[in-house]
Amino acid sequence: MLNDKVKHELISIVGADNVQDSRASLLVYSYDATPQFQSMPDAVVAPRNTDEVAEVLKLCNEHHIPVVPRGSGTNLSAGTTPVEGGIVLLFKHMQDIVEIDEENLTVTVQPGLITLDLINAVEARGLFYPPDPSSMKISTMGGNLNENSGGLRGLKYGVTRDYVMGLEVVLPNGDIIHTGGKLAKDVAGYDLTRLFVGSEGTLGVITEATMKLVPMPETKKTILALYEDIEAAAEAVSSIIAHRIIPTTLEFLDRPTLKVVEEYAQIGLPTDIEAVLLIEQDGPQEVVDHDIEKIAALCRDNQAIRVDVAKSELEADALRTARRTALSALARLKPTTILEDATVPRSKIAEMVRAINDIAREYKVDICTFGHAGDGNLHPTCLTDVRNKEEIHRVEQAFEAIFHQAVELGGTITGEHGVGAMKSPYLHLKLGDEGIAAMKGIKQAFDPNNIMNPGKMFAKSERKRVVVHT
Amino acid sequence: MLNDKVKHELISIVGADNVQDSRASLLVYSYDATPQFQSMPDAVVAPRNTDEVAEVLKLCNEHHIPVVPRGSGTNLSAGTTPVEGGIVLLFKHMQDIVEIDEENLTVTVQPGLITLDLINAVEARGLFYPPDPSSMKISTMGGNLNENSGGLRGLKYGVTRDYVMGLEVVLPNGDIIHTGGKLAKDVAGYDLTRLFVGSEGTLGVITEATMKLVPMPETKKTILALYEDIEAAAEAVSSIIAHRIIPTTLEFLDRPTLKVVEEYAQIGLPTDIEAVLLIEQDGPQEVVDHDIEKIAALCRDNQAIRVDVAKSELEADALRTARRTALSALARLKPTTILEDATVPRSKIAEMVRAINDIAREYKVDICTFGHAGDGNLHPTCLTDVRNKEEIHRVEQAFEAIFHQAVELGGTITGEHGVGAMKSPYLHLKLGDEGIAAMKGIKQAFDPNNIMNPGKMFAKSERKRVVVHT
Numbered sequence: 033m034l035n036d037k038v039k040h041e042l043i044s045i046v047g048a049d050n051v052q053d054s055r056a057s058l059l060v061y062s063y064d065a066t067p068q069f070q071s072m073p074d075a076v077v078a079p080r081n082t083d084e085v086a087e088v089l090k091l092c093n094e095h096h097i098p099v100v101p102r103g104s105g106t107n108l109s110a111g112t113t114p115v116e117g118g119i120v121l122l123f124k125h126m127q128d129i130v131e132i133d134e135e136n137l138t139v140t141v142q143p144g145l146i147t148l149d150l151i152n153a154v155e156a157r158g159l160f161y162p163p164d165p166s167s168m169k170i171s172t173m174g175g176n177l178n179e180n181s182g183g184l185r186g187l188k189y190g191v192t193r194d195y196v197m198g199l200e201v202v203l204p205n206g207d208i209i210h211t212g213g214k215l216a217k218d219v220a221g222y223d224l225t226r227l228f229v230g231s232e233g234t235l236g237v238i239t240e241a242t243m244k245l246v247p248m249p250e251t252k253k254t255i256l257a258l259y260e261d262i263e264a265a266a267e268a269v270s271s272i273i274a275h276r277i278i279p280t281t282l283e284f285l286d287r288p289t290l291k292v293v294e295e296y297a298q299i300g301l302p303t304d305i306e307a308v309l310l311i312e313q314d315g316p317q318e319v320v321d322h323d324i325e326k327i328a329a330l331c332r333d334n335q336a337i338r339v340d341v342a343k344s345e346l347e348a349d350a351l352r353t354a355r356r357t358a359l360s361a362l363a364r365l366k367p368t369t370i371l372e373d374a375t376v377p378r379s380k381i382a383e384m385v386r387a388i389n390d391i392a393r394e395y396k397v398d399i400c401t402f403g404h405a406g407d408g409n410l411h412p413t414c415l416t417d418v419r420n421k422e423e424i425h426r427v428e429q430a431f432e433a434i435f436h437q438a439v440e441l442g443g444t445i446t447g448e449h450g451v452g453a454m455k456s457p458y459l460h461l462k463l464g465d466e467g468i469a470a471m472k473g474i475k476q477a478f479d480p481n482n483i484m485n486p487g488k489m490f491a492k493s494e495r496k497r498v499v500v501h502t
Numbered sequence: 503m504l505n506d507k508v509k510h511e512l513i514s515i516v517g518a519d520n521v522q523d524s525r526a527s528l529l530v531y532s533y534d535a536t537p538q539f540q541s542m543p544d545a546v547v548a549p550r551n552t553d554e555v556a557e558v559l560k561l562c563n564e565h566h567i568p569v570v571p572r573g574s575g576t577n578l579s580a581g582t583t584p585v586e587g588g589i590v591l592l593f594k595h596m597q598d599i600v601e602i603d604e605e606n607l608t609v610t611v612q613p614g615l616i617t618l619d620l621i622n623a624v625e626a627r628g629l630f631y632p633p634d635p636s637s638m639k640i641s642t643m644g645g646n647l648n649e650n651s652g653g654l655r656g657l658k659y660g661v662t663r664d665y666v667m668g669l670e671v672v673l674p675n676g677d678i679i680h681t682g683g684k685l686a687k688d689v690a691g692y693d694l695t696r697l698f699v700g701s702e703g704t705l706g707v708i709t710e711a712t713m714k715l716v717p718m719p720e721t722k723k724t725i726l727a728l729y730e731d732i733e734a735a736a737e738a739v740s741s742i743i744a745h746r747i748i749p750t751t752l753e754f755l756d757r758p759t760l761k762v763v764e765e766y767a768q769i770g771l772p773t774d775i776e777a778v779l780l781i782e783q784d785g786p787q788e789v790v791d792h793d794i795e796k797i798a799a800l801c802r803d804n805q806a807i808r809v810d811v812a813k814s815e816l817e818a819d820a821l822r823t824a825r826r827t828a829l830s831a832l833a834r835l836k837p838t839t840i841l842e843d844a845t846v847p848r849s850k851i852a853e854m855v856r857a858i859n860d861i862a863r864e865y866k867v868d869i870c871t872f873g874h875a876g877d878g879n880l881h882p883t884c885l886t887d888v889r890n891k892e893e894i895h896r897v898e899q900a901f902e903a904i905f906h907q908a909v910e911l912g913g914t915i916t917g918e919h920g921v922g923a924m925k926s927p928y929l930h931l932k933l934g935d936e937g938i939a940a941m942k943g944i945k946q947a948f949d950p951n952n953i954m955n956p957g958k959m960f961a962k963s964e965r966k967r968v969v970v971h972t
Contacts, residue, residue, distance in 0.1 A: 135849035217917035247746035276717035379605035473947030
């Protein structure tokens with residue numbers, strides 16, 4: 033609990049309406065979208081502008097109070113769970129589009145802006161912001177920046193990081209810095225911009241960001257390829273890329289995922305086959321026509337039993353939406369859904385899918401797999417029940433085996449969900465002790481009192497995800 | 503000078519042939535392509551592999567000996583001048599292409615590899631590595647990575663940073679770390695990959711890099727647009743981008759530059775007009791035809807007096823080569839050529855060109871301007887004579903005014919040449935004291951003994967470029 037002096041100072045900075053510490057409001061911000069993590073904050077604070085953020089950080093730094101910046105809390109790595117208490121920082125007063133610059137093709141946003149609102153606003157001007165995390169209807173840009181969010185269009189267009197041109201950041205000592213700018217080229221100093229992107233709120237608070245936009249693609253087409261064999265689908269993915277075609281989207285859903293998605297979305301997806309690939313290409317009409325034709329042929333060459341081109345944008349949109357609902361659909365089946373994002377080089381997709389299935393069998397757990405196959409970014413998703421301690425233990429072991437396997441194949445423990453509190457015990461698998469030591473040096477330099485989102489990124493112990501904090 | 507003990511330890515690590523300290527060999531590595539900077543190293547060391555780099559760094563760290571990693575020394579910011587003596591690290595034994603991976607579209611290289619050798623090797627497989635710094639015939643990949651090199655194709659394709667997927671880096675303490683990988687998505691920890699890119703050898707030594715490749719564009723076309731008015735040319739640049747066309751290359755040359763380039767290259771460039779734009783588009787045939795037609799129309803709408811489409815790849819290549827020779831051509835005219843790379847948002851190009859001309863008049867100095875107009879990355883180039891102290895003083899003042907102007911327009915002091923020793927006195931203009939303090943924290947964390955390329959990035963004093971160190 034905050035002492036009265038600190039509470040009053042917070043109120044004097046942001047106003048009484050913007051400091052909450054009732055049991056009910058603390059409870060609301062005690063968890064995020066990650067199963068099994070909960071921990072109460074001491075207060076919820078909503079600054080109204082950058083200067084107030086700076087004042088709050090200075091105060092917290094002085095009193096060594098943890099600060100957890102939070103968007104909509106859609107992250108899946110317990111990145112915004114206040115595991116060490118302190119203040120949850122909300123951005124409900126900072127959700128504007130500051131500027132759309134049509135000459136420089138940039139948009140400048142505040143952290144509280146909903147991703148889809150950004151996308152819709154720029155598309156209305158004929159411009160395109162490609163990163164499209166599945167949670168984009170509710171996720172905020174601040175969250176996307178701190179997590180370096182991916183999305184379905186990442187294969188062709190990259191991730192959030194690839195669109196950040198400049199940031200305004202408040203450091204733990206209250207300093208406000210500006211990195212980058214509306215500049216296609218800028219080598220003045222270290223790349224602080226990209227250091228903050230994906231740093232999960234552990235180095236400072238992003239209060240404004242200038243993002244790159246690209247011209248809106250002229251058109252797009254969507255196809256669905258059906259497979260009787262999961263590995264054939266995976267081989268098709270490798271084959272498409274190896275034939276020098278980079279589709280916008282190249283998604284994979286296995287049979288169990290298909291079944292629940294169809295039950296949930298009811299759009300006529302086949303449920304009696306082993307896997308589908310949902311593939312989209314955008315660009316100029318001729319290119320799209322040509323690529324889609326070639327992709328369809330490559331799918332057939334790799335044993336697709338059927339390839340359907342969506343007949344209309346309406347049908348295509350239904351397919352995309354169905355894919356985006358995969359997590360929600362799966363979450364209905366069992367009390368606990370644990371979705372992971374082990375990622376491998378795309379040439380290793382078939383091998384990784386095979387390994388996941390072997391591991392699920394070995395530990396006798398129920399794993400569905402879907403995800404961004406073209407990126408090598410799979411989402412093995414375990415349907416389980418946290419109350420069944422014996423099963424949960426096996427789930428833990430299975431995921432640990434999956435992470436090991438991903439790293440062994442040249443992959444990583446997390447492609448887009450982040451490390452947070454949940455995956456910090458596994459980070460050394462990817463970075464080694466030397467890599468983690470280098471990261472700790474950076475953390476120490478920016479945040480010597482460890483107030484910024486403590487308990488994230490760096491593991492304190494071998495604690496696994498299933499410990500519940502209350 | 504190194505003491506005998508250290509020298510013998512170096513020899514025991516890399517072999518006697520790979521440690522040089524004769525006066526002649528030290529002299530060769532006492533300067534780079536930057537005018538007016540020279541400083542003698544104590545030894546020149548060429549490790550044969552990553553482990554030897556680690557041993558050398560450990561030794562130097564123990565004895566607080568400066569280490570300056572150096573490729574071909576083509577940088578223009580005194581980034582590889584050993585301003586505090588110590589060891590110049592050469593990569594002549596580490597210049598291999600380790601692997602071209604056609605399934606994942608990556609190439610893995612050692613730091614000593616020449617950029618053009620990489621480009622040619624991947625193009626032979628139908629793959630494309632877009633970054634093309636003007637010095638690519640001689641520059642090394644290690645240099646490109648440390649400087650985050652740009653190039654002519656940066657407008658459409660981005661810079662070196664945008665193609666780095668993973669690095670092997672030796673830290674000053676001798677730790678070897680691996681960042682990233684052949685992964686389209688990876689959010690396991692801070693973005694160390696991009697922190698090292700552009701860090702100018704001040705944080706560690708890059709010993710291997712995995713770079714992203716893209717499919718080779720089907721075709722390309724080049725046009726030359728002639729202008730009687732510099733600002734009309736700049737307006738055409740803004741107009742093309744604002745019409746949602748992103749050409750591969752959008753280069754600008756003013757009249758004085760054109761004149762010397764034509765004298766040097768003799769390919770029939772017009773020399774009686776005020777400016778030309780050299781514009782290239784690549785991609786599928788239909789797209790290129792369509793874009794080039796639209797670009798030509800926009801150039802005419804913006805007062806181009808003539809627009810010529812190159813009739814053959816031979817002719818196009820002659821134009822590109824001529825552009826790349828601009829610096830060499832200018833360097834023949836006067837004893838001293840100082841080329842800068844102040845960069846602005848592309849919408850500010852016209853304003854910046856006007857400001858440069860005003861500043862040149864005000865300080866009575868001779869400035870030609872060419873550069874990557876589409877990126878807002880201009881190269882105002884001053885032809886002068888370092889022996890004329892009075893003129894050089896005015897040149898200094900003019901460039902300082904240019905940097906101020908660039909930052910005032912939302913730009914930066916360096917778009918692609920780096921900070922090095924030369925621009926460190928100006929870095930605070932872009933980053934402010936708070937930004938520099940953040941950078942210093944990172945430097946201190948990685949390199950507490952300040953052995954890595956000391957005297958770069960961080961200004962010790964207000965020393966300007968024209969002081970010669972011998």
